Amino acid sequence: MKKVNVIGLGYIGLPTALMLASHGVEVVGTDYNQSLVQTLQAGKTTFEEKGLDELFGHALDAGIRFSNEYETCGFYIVAVPTPYDPDTKQIDASYVVNAVKTVLEHCEEEAIVVVESTVSPGTMDRFVRPIVAAQKKHVHLVHAPERIIPGNMVYELLHNSRTIGADSPEIAEQVGAVYSTFCEGEIVLTDIRTAEMTKVVENTFRDINIAFANELCKICRRDNMDVNEIIRIANKHPRVNILSPGPGVGGHCISVDPWFLVGDYPEEAKLIHQARLVNDSMPAFVVERIESIAKERGVSDFSRIGLYGLTYKENVDDTRESPTLQLLEHVKKSGKKMPFCVYDPYVTRDLVEGQMHDFDAFLDAVDFVVILVAHQEIRDSLSRLNGKIVLDTRRVCEDDSVYRL
Ligand SMILES: NC(=O)c1ccc[n+]([C@@H]2O[C@H](COP(=O)([O-])OP(=O)(O)OC[C@H]3O[C@@H](n4cnc5c(N)ncnc54)[C@H](O)[C@@H]3O)[C@@H](O)[C@H]2O)c1
Incomplete structure (x- = not known):
C-alpha cells in the first residue's frame, strides 16, 4: 500500500x-x-x-x-x-x-x-x-x-x-x-465536476429543508399556531417528512456550502439563496422570542437570562458559525443591552462575554434559560429547570409549560 x-x-x-x-x-x-x-x-x-x-x-x-x-x-x-x-x-x-x-x-x-x-x-x-x-x-x-x-x-x-x-x-x-x-x-x-457539485448539492438540500421548517415556524408564530404539532401531523402523510425548526444553522458545511452556488449562480440559485436568508434570520427571531417572553413574564434584568449551548450542534465542541454566536453577534450589532449569561459544557475556553464554566453556577445565576443546543447534559438535567422560565428551541423538553420558538 x-x-x-x-x-x-x-x-x-x-x-x-x-x-x-x-x-x-x-x-x-x-x-x-x-x-x-x-x-x-x-x-x-x-x-x-x-x-x-x-x-x-x-x-x-x-x-x-x-x-x-x-x-x-x-x-x-x-x-x-x-x-x-x-x-x-x-x-x-x-x-x-x-x-x-x-x-x-x-x-x-x-x-x-x-x-x-x-x-x-x-x-x-x-x-x-x-x-x-x-x-x-x-x-x-x-x-x-x-x-x-x-x-x-x-x-x-x-x-x-x-x-x-x-x-x-x-x-x-x-x-x-x-x-x-x-x-x-x-x-x-x-468525474471531478460531478463530485464537486454532488457534495454542495447534498448540503444545500439539507439547508433548504431546514429553512422550510424555520419558515413554517415563523408563520405559525405570527398566528399562534403550534408548529411542532402541525409538523407532527403533516408527517403522517406517507410522502411528507418536514424537519424541525431551530435557532439557526451553524457548522462548517450546511451554513457555508449553499453560498458557493449562490455566489457562482446568482441568477439561478434563488430558492437556495432565500433558504440561506431564512436560516440566517433565525438567531434574530430567537432574540425577538426572548424579548416577548421576557415582557410577558416581567423579566427586565437580562443578566438573569441564560443561553445554554455555544456549539453549532449537540455533544460536539465545534462552535463554527454556531447559532448562539450568530445570536450574540446580532445583539451586539443591533446595540441591544442584553448581558446574557452563556454556558456550554464543551466550550472550556473563554469565547464570549458573560460566559460561565460551571453548570451549577450558571443555573444559580439565571431565572430564564434559553436552550440553544440539545447537549446530553441538559437532556439529563431537565428537572433542574423546574421553577425557571424556559425557551426550548430544540424540543428537548416534553413539558408543555416551556416556551417554544
Ligand atoms: N468539519 C466537518 O464536519 C466537515 C464535513 C465535511 C467536509 N468538510 C470540509 O473539509 C474541509 C476541512 O474542514 P475541517 O473542518 O477539517 O477544517 P479545520 O479548520 O478543522 O482543519 C483544517 C486544518 O488545515 C490546516 N491547514 C490549512 N492550510 C494548510 C496548509 N496549506 N498546509 C497544511 N495544513 C493546513 C489548518 O491548520 C487546520 O488544522 C473543508 O473544506 C470543509 O468544508 C468538513
Missing part, C-alpha cells in the same frame, strides 16, 4: 489519517499549525469526538507520524478549510491552492493528489488545474468530498458511501482502493 500524506489535520483530516493508519496504510499527517502537531505528537487528540481517542491509539500503535512538513510520496489527501468570501459569497480557494502548490514542490512524479475539502463546482478546473499545468511534474488530481457528521465521525467514516471524482477510471479505482482499506460503504466513481 502507498504511503499517504494527509495535509490538514482538522475535523476531517485527522480522523481520516487515523483511520487509514489503523487499517495498515503508512500515514504521515501534516499541518501548518505547530501547536496542533505538538499536541498530536504528545499523544493527545485535538478535539472531542466519539471514538476518536480509541482510533488515535490504534493509529499510534500502527506507526502514524505527525509533522509540520510535507513528505515526498505518491499519494496526498488535502483536507484544508474552504471558507467563502463574505462579500462575493464565492469560495475562498486559497487554502486548497496553497496546499496543492506545496504538495507539488514535494511530490513524486505521477503522484495522486486527492482534494477532500468541499469545493464549489468548477474549483478544481479554475483554481487547481492551472497551478498543476504551470509546472513540469505530472500529477493526477482527484476530488473525494467528505460527508461525515461531527458527533458520529468515526462510525460514518467506516460506513458512509463515498464519492470519488477523477479524470480517468483507472485513477478513480486506485483512489477507491486506498479508501476501501477502511470504508465499508459504497464507493462511487465519477
Whole structure:
C-alpha cells in the first residue's frame, strides 16, 4: 500500500489519517499549525469526538507520524478549510491552492493528489488545474468530498458511501482502493465536476429543508399556531417528512456550502439563496422570542437570562458559525443591552462575554434559560429547570409549560 500524506489535520483530516493508519496504510499527517502537531505528537487528540481517542491509539500503535512538513510520496489527501468570501459569497480557494502548490514542490512524479475539502463546482478546473499545468511534474488530481457528521465521525467514516471524482477510471479505482482499506460503504466513481457539485448539492438540500421548517415556524408564530404539532401531523402523510425548526444553522458545511452556488449562480440559485436568508434570520427571531417572553413574564434584568449551548450542534465542541454566536453577534450589532449569561459544557475556553464554566453556577445565576443546543447534559438535567422560565428551541423538553420558538 502507498504511503499517504494527509495535509490538514482538522475535523476531517485527522480522523481520516487515523483511520487509514489503523487499517495498515503508512500515514504521515501534516499541518501548518505547530501547536496542533505538538499536541498530536504528545499523544493527545485535538478535539472531542466519539471514538476518536480509541482510533488515535490504534493509529499510534500502527506507526502514524505527525509533522509540520510535507513528505515526498505518491499519494496526498488535502483536507484544508474552504471558507467563502463574505462579500462575493464565492469560495475562498486559497487554502486548497496553497496546499496543492506545496504538495507539488514535494511530490513524486505521477503522484495522486486527492482534494477532500468541499469545493464549489468548477474549483478544481479554475483554481487547481492551472497551478498543476504551470509546472513540469505530472500529477493526477482527484476530488473525494467528505460527508461525515461531527458527533458520529468515526462510525460514518467506516460506513458512509463515498464519492470519488477523477479524470480517468483507472485513477478513480486506485483512489477507491486506498479508501476501501477502511470504508465499508459504497464507493462511487465519477468525474471531478460531478463530485464537486454532488457534495454542495447534498448540503444545500439539507439547508433548504431546514429553512422550510424555520419558515413554517415563523408563520405559525405570527398566528399562534403550534408548529411542532402541525409538523407532527403533516408527517403522517406517507410522502411528507418536514424537519424541525431551530435557532439557526451553524457548522462548517450546511451554513457555508449553499453560498458557493449562490455566489457562482446568482441568477439561478434563488430558492437556495432565500433558504440561506431564512436560516440566517433565525438567531434574530430567537432574540425577538426572548424579548416577548421576557415582557410577558416581567423579566427586565437580562443578566438573569441564560443561553445554554455555544456549539453549532449537540455533544460536539465545534462552535463554527454556531447559532448562539450568530445570536450574540446580532445583539451586539443591533446595540441591544442584553448581558446574557452563556454556558456550554464543551466550550472550556473563554469565547464570549458573560460566559460561565460551571453548570451549577450558571443555573444559580439565571431565572430564564434559553436552550440553544440539545447537549446530553441538559437532556439529563431537565428537572433542574423546574421553577425557571424556559425557551426550548430544540424540543428537548416534553413539558408543555416551556416556551417554544
Ligand atoms: N468539519 C466537518 O464536519 C466537515 C464535513 C465535511 C467536509 N468538510 C470540509 O473539509 C474541509 C476541512 O474542514 P475541517 O473542518 O477539517 O477544517 P479545520 O479548520 O478543522 O482543519 C483544517 C486544518 O488545515 C490546516 N491547514 C490549512 N492550510 C494548510 C496548509 N496549506 N498546509 C497544511 N495544513 C493546513 C489548518 O491548520 C487546520 O488544522 C473543508 O473544506 C470543509 O468544508 C468538513
